[in-house]
Amino acid sequence: MVEANVRELYGKLATTGEYVCVTVAGDRISSVAPVPPPPHDGEQVWISPGLIDLQINGFAGHDLNAANASMEERIHAVCHMTREVLKAGTTSFCPTVITAGDEQIRSALTAIRLACEQDPLVASCVVGVHLEGPYLSGLDGPRGAHPLRHIKDPDWEEFASWQEAAGGRIRLVTLAPERKGAIDMIRRLVREGIAVSIGHTAASHDEIAAAAEAGANLCTHLGNGAHPNLPRHPNYIWSQLAEDRLLPSLIADGHHLHPSVVKVMARAKNDHILLVSDAAHLAGMKPGIYRTHIGGEVELLPSGRLQMTANPSMLAGAAVSLAECVQNYMRFVSVGIGEALKRRP
Numbered sequence: 039m040v041e042a043n044v045r046e047l048y049g050k051l052a053t054t055g056e057y058v059c060v061t062v063a064g065d066r067i068s069s070v071a072p073v074p075p076p077p078h079d080g081e082q083v084w085i086s087p088g089l090i091d092l093q094i095n096g097f098a099g100h101d102l103n104a105a106n107a108s109m110e111e112r113i114h115a116v117c118h119m120t121r122e123v124l125k126a127g128t129t130s131f132c133p134t135v136i137t138a139g140d141e142q143i144r145s146a147l148t149a150i151r152l153a154c155e156q157d158p159l160v161a162s163c164v165v166g167v168h169l170e171g172p173y174l175s176g177l178d179g180p181r182g183a184h185p186l187r188h189i190k191d192p193d194w195e196e197f198a199s200w201q202e203a204a205g206g207r208i209r210l211v212t213l214a215p216e217r218k219g220a221i222d223m224i225r226r227l228v229r230e231g232i233a234v235s236i237g238h239t240a241a242s243h244d245e246i247a248a249a250a251e252a253g254a255n256l257c258t259h260l261g262n263g264a265h266p267n268l269p270r271h272p273n274y275i276w277s278q279l280a281e282d283r284l285l286p287s288l289i290a291d292g293h294h295l296h297p298s299v300v301k302v303m304a305r306a307k308n309d310h311i312l313l314v315s316d317a318a319h320l321a322g323m324k325p326g327i328y329r330t331h332i333g334g335e336v337e338l339l340p341s342g343r344l345q346m347t348a349n350p351s352m353l354a355g356a357a358v359s360l361a362e363c364v365q366n367y368m369r370f371v372s373v374g375i376g377e378a379l380k381r382r383p
């Protein structure tokens with residue numbers, strides 16, 4: 039007889055393939071016990087540790103980077119987004135604040151801090167804020183959708199004031215190492231315990247090496263935020279792949295990178311890669327046509343492709359959950375779920 043507040047979930051452990059029963063008492067997992075395999079193969083339920091997403095801009099209609107939102111609306115977005123990403127299998131994440139004017143960046147960071155202070159569930163899921171910009175390349179292509187008018191050289195005083203607004207929660211900064219003062223900025227960030235990721239960049243091979251030497255150790259969505267055409271070699275994609283000190287994140291939604299590119303990048307890095315969703319706020323919504331605050335209509339297709347209605351060849355962001363990216367990765371790279379989820383040193 040199972041007590042009213044006790045639930046039992048049966049499935050296969052993603053890490054070992056073992057059948058288990060997970061017992062949940064109230065809001066806690068009380069045991070994970072091996073059980074015999076079921077007599078017939080029904081619907082396969084995989085049980086895995088929660089996923090960690092280092093780059094997510096919103097989910098299920100809640101947007102962390104909404105323009106002209108009130109503080110109350112922003113806090114609401116953080117709290118509700120947290121509950122939606124949990125349903126999709128992500129239990130820890132870095133809310134990602136992108137390039138904007140000072141006031142908007144400050145408001146978005148303040149809202150994340152207040153949401154963490156007010157809501158223990160949010161505080162337990164937010165592992166740190168990812169600041170993606172505004173110290174990025176201003177070139178079309180590398181810049182991606184980051185607004186040119188707000189892109190600038192690194193400024194420590196400005197960053198320090200944003201870090202204060204975030205209550206010290208900024209744990210990851212994406213920047214372009216070719217910007218004036220970027221290498222010094224990397225050193226200072228790393229000294230403060232903040233991880234630095236190279237992204238939205240058109241850096242030379244030497245500039246990438248200098249960034250890694252200064253302590254940058256990640257690449258943000260490698261292969262995206264890049265020129266449509268590049269010199270065949272060297273170029274900043276090869277250089278980041280070849281730099282052993284850099285661990286790239288990839289958007290394996292099946293739309294941002296061709297499956298062959300995911301496979302080759304994973305092989306080049308010996309499977310030392312991170313998957314991120316980079317989800318826009320329309321991720322987790324029903325397929326359909328939506329109007330976005332940056333203007334223009336976008337269409338979310340059943341495949342998870344989010345594209346501009348006026349120009350369907352242009353993506354309007356990523357719109358699938360991290361769990362779906364893991365599924366894609368397994369297909370693209372021909373690995374099982376245990377291998378895809380394996381923690382690597």
Ligand SMILES: [Zn+2]
Pocket residue numbers: 170182238258259263
């Ligand atoms: Zn980006």
